[in-house]
Amino acid sequence: MAFRNSQKTRFSRRGVVYIVIRSFVSISLQNCALRGTLVERKFNELRLQYKRWCTLTSPLKQRKRLGLSLRQLGKLFGQSKAQLSLIERGKTGRGQKVEGALLRTAVAFANASLIEQALTQVNRTATLNRGFNAAPADIFRCTDGWIVATVIGPQMFRRWARMVGEDHWLADPRFADDQSRADHGEIVSARMSRWCAERSCAEALAALEAASIVAGQVYSPQQALDDPHIRAAGLLAEVTYPGLAGSLPLAPTPIELSDTPGTYRRPAPLLGERTDEILKSLGYDDTEIAACATTCEFTTLSLTWPIGSRVPEFSHCK
Numbered sequence: 001m002a003f004r005n006s007q008k009t010r011f012s013r014r015g016v017v018y019i020v021i022r023s024f025v026s027i028s029l030q031n032c033a034l035r036g037t038l039v040e041r042k043f044n045e046l047r048l049q050y051k052r053w054c055t056l057t058s059p060l061k062q063r064k065r066l067g068l069s070l071r072q073l074g075k076l077f078g079q080s081k082a083q084l085s086l087i088e089r090g091k092t093g094r095g096q097k098v099e100g101a102l103l104r105t106a107v108a109f110a111n112a113s114l115i116e117q118a119l120t121q122v123n124r125t126a127t128l129n130r131g132f133n134a135a136p137a138d139i140f141r142c143t144d145g146w147i148v149a150t151v152i153g154p155q156m157f158r159r160w161a162r163m164v165g166e167d168h169w170l171a172d173p174r175f176a177d178d179q180s181r182a183d184h185g186e187i188v189s190a191r192m193s194r195w196c197a198e199r200s201c202a203e204a205l206a207a208l209e210a211a212s213i214v215a216g217q218v219y220s221p222q223q224a225l226d227d228p229h230i231r232a233a234g235l236l237a238e239v240t241y242p243g244l245a246g247s248l249p250l251a252p253t254p255i256e257l258s259d260t261p262g263t264y265r266r267p268a269p270l271l272g273e274r275t276d277e278i279l280k281s282l283g284y285d286d287t288e289i290a291a292c293a294t295t296c297e298f299t300t301l302s303l304t305w306p307i308g309s310r311v312p313e314f315s316h317c318k
Helices: 008-013 044-057 070-092 102-109 111-120 154-163 167-171 178-183 185-197 201-210 221-226 228-232 275-281 286-295
Strands: 002-004 016-020 026-030 097-101 137-142 145-150 214-217 237-240 247-250 304-306 315-317
Touching: 070 097, 097 102, 102 111, 137 185, 137 201, 145 201, 154 167, 178 185, 201 214, 221 228, 275 286
Parallel strands: 002 026, 026 097
Antiparallel strands: 016 304, 137 145, 145 214, 237 247
8 A cells, every 4th residue: 555645746747657556545635626717826726625614614704714724634534545455355356546635625515505505595604603404503602711601492491492492482583493593693703602601611511411502612732632532531641752752632434343453563664764675575686776775766755766766667658
């Protein structure tokens, strides 16, 4: 299995070719998709992704970026597709390319809103952190921090209205269903903000839990690191890495298997640390590896040779 994270055109300009091995699974995770009108333009996909996420989370005069790592999500999807390709290789003996891109991930996550726009032409505008399809569905400030709360459905809204002392809203046609409440979400969020402003996060969350309303505290990074539940659930593992004095809190795989759970067996390699190991697995002996070290070009994420170099037992193409 080979991983690469650079555009093919970049290496073509440098006189480098990719090795094509039929049994290999090649995984490519790009900023720029490998086809389309923006392939040759730098950073355009990132601009489009940031525009998409910023636009849907902030008003026009106050852009606010959503702190969501499309790169990490793309890697996660790439990992799952790589596993499927390995299963297919086990059946047929043939490898294949697994291609991903940040824009591909962004479009996938935005698909629900894109479908809504295509079917209804609703032309939604930014509403900061308020939800589009229910209310209250927002982030609220308490006396000592922030909480997020979402109220969905008539039963939950009834409990919320009674909790904040707005029972008469239950007969108000502006708040008849989830969508009408979302359409008047600014009013609903303002009322919830006043209620939260009089309470600490713990007090607000206790009252919301008693009313069976979905809510949670908005953590700072340090609060997440210090959270006892996260640690007790094993959602962060302290691991060491060469060259670092302390340990790193690494998250496990998002999905856990009961019989074969994922574990950290060894750290990611240092630059060139496993080059010899990989070349030996491809059939090279120590003499060939030593010779190739002075005549061949390698990258940290893909194995490449200059045009014209001998590649024993493997075909190569541009």
